[in-house]
């Protein structure tokens with residue numbers, strides 16, 4: 001289990017919570033001391049993300065977290081808030097109870113959260129995730145946030 005912030009391999013578990021389908025562990029990186037959460041499926045039922053081009057890959061929480069960290073770069077947003085929002089998004093994804101989910105839908109869940117957290121982060125994420133094709137799309141995205 002690699003630390004999503006500094007990629008260090010060692011962590012200690014600070015908290016563990018079981019639910020019906022998931023084991024959630026709070027971990028603290030032994031190097032950078034930042035905290036993050038890992039999930040383990042009790043039933044080991046993998047969740048697949050269906051990409052726009054039809055490819056499937058196993059849902060990866062770290063990827064989601066990295067996406068949010070990138071979007072929130074240099075904004076005044078704490079790691080706790082980013083973590084909290086990743087938890088909310090992952091809960092939403094997993095609570096659907098289906099074995100696959102379209103990547104667009106994860107993107108939508110993420111944007112719904114970022115819109116509430118930070119408008120700049122939202123626009124950054126949207127511009128990458130939604131793959132804005134031209135300037136007009138981008139303007140529309142900005143309008144949506146500003147108005």
Ligand SMILES: [Zn+2]
Pocket residue numbers: 003004005006007008029030031032033034
């Ligand atoms: Zn670390």
